[in-house]
Amino acid sequence: MLRFSANLSMLYPQHAFLDRFAAAAADGFKGVEYVGAYDYPATQIADVLRENGLTQALFNLPVGDWVAGERGIACLPERRDEFRSSVDQAIGYAYETGCKQVNCLAGIAPSGADRDELETTLVSNLQFAAARFADAGIKLLLEPINTKDMPGYLINTTDHYEAIAARVGSDNLYLQYDFYHMQIMQGDLIRTLERLQPRIAHVQIADNPGRHEPGTGEINYANIFTALSRLGYAGWIGAEYRPSGDTSSSFGWVPE
Template identity: 50%
Template sequence: MPKFAANLSMLYNDVDFLDRFAAAAVDGFKAVEYLFPYAYAADDLAARLQTNGLQQVLFNAPPGDWDAGERGIACLPGREAEFRDGIGQALAYAKALSCSRIHVMAGLLPAGTSRVDVHATYVENLRYAATEAAKGNVNILIEPINERDMPGYFLNRQDQAHALIAEIGTPHVKVQMDLYHAQIVEGDLAMKIRRYLPTGHVGHIQIAGVPERHEPDVGEINFAYLFKLLDAQGYEGWIGCEYRPARGVALHATSDGLGWLKPWL
């Protein structure tokens, strides 16, 4: 049976962030993920997890200047010291939150550069992050993201991500397989699952309806079929619900849209 984690950056936006832990627990979630924890003290977040019987399964490393449009710095030459400081901060939070997965965003290609130009920087940064993460038995995750939502992003395809895993050469770097992004970029999701799950290199899965990124029962993907396929393939990890409720920030918008989840709880 699939296990679902509520993404608190996108869900329950009708209440303050720290109140979303309780809201998710009331709706039956046993785990949560979100983009960034750094605006809150780690001890405060840990207390919310404990009070509500929740497990923290994923968050992102610092992404650079998010408000200025940066989407990670792992591929940016000249930012290596900042990257290493960010990994240290992320691992401190991971320890406090008992979280074993950190997503490291690759970043946008600098103007006038190609993927070839920044490839070595990206690989070296990930090797450093993996070495540090291994000390606490934490995995670093990399995620292909579609260029419609994030133009210029370094990493877009599943085959690209898995080739990088092979090149980096450590079991502490895995792929975050977001089926929303994968459908937009390349489709053929069932075959992607059958191809890549047996490798052991998929560390986390996320879902959202395509194309609007609403509830997974809205749109072109047959998630009920894919959930059964994940079971048949022996996937025992978490599935992050990283979608925007169709009713936006209306009161109870997330809870009212969870009809798709009921059969799987």
């Protein structure tokens, strides 16, 4: 059976962040995810999850200053120490919330930066994080993101993920496969899913264009859900979209 998690960074925007947990539970979700909740004590997040009968499906390593436009710090040479400290912080939140996987946003390449140096830094940091997370029994994920929504982001395709993963050389570096981002960057969604399914630990969904709910754009999610079922995909499917209207009225795409 397919399992869906509500991305609380995008869904239920009318509610304060901590109130979104109850809203997701009321709509029938069993899992939640979000960019990060490091502004709140981990014990408070754990309490809200428990009160609403929810599983923490995923969150990200600290991403830097999101409001200022940062989208991860893993590729930035001058932030190496900060990144490595953030690994322990994420492990603490994962332990407290019972989360079994954490995603890494690689970061945006600074203008004029040497790309080889950025990738070498990313590889080194992922080697460090993959080992630390493995010791903690937590999966580390890496996510490719499209260059239209996030110009300059370092990792943009599944091919690039595979190249970085080969350099990292760890069995504990998985792929977060976002159908929306990959439709924009490369298409061929189901064949890529079939080929990489053993390395895919989490998937996310939104339609294109607009990044609204499935059924509002060009992606055939009925076929994608059928493929996920056929392949025996057992991970969470993150509903990471901007509702075109009221969130609770946007779930007509959910398979019966």
